[in-house]
Amino acid sequence: MRGLIKKFFVTKPEDPFLTLMAVAREEETIRERLLTILDQRPLERQQTLERWIIELEAQETPEYFRKAVGFLLNDATAQRAFEVLQQR
Incomplete structure (x- = not known):
């Protein structure tokens, strides 16, 4: 998965969270992991x-990706992301 993340996050996006959602809609592996979570x-x-954020830190994943994942700690954000990712 690390390679997939780097593929989409080569440069720092203006809005990491929106980029994460776009990536998850394009890449089934990330989408399924997020939906499960x-x-x-x-x-x-x-x-x-x-735990995932700690793993991402250990893998030296870009900080903005970790922050994007961190937005999902918020209940309302997580609910909306779940709804978006369920749509095809």
């Missing part, structure tokens, strides 16, 4: 996201 109960989702 976003379908969890809030506490579980937050714990899963926090």
Whole structure:
């Protein structure tokens, strides 16, 4: 997955969160991972996201990607992202 992330995040996007959503809609692997996470109960989702962010740090993933994932810690943002990603 790291290669996929780098493929889409070569340069710092103006809005990392919107870029993350666009990438997830284009790349099935990322979309499925996010849908699985976003379908969890809030506490579980937050714990899963926090672990993923730690993994991303260890993989030296760009900070703006980690921040984009971090937006999903917010319940309202996570719900909206889930709705968007469910659409085809």
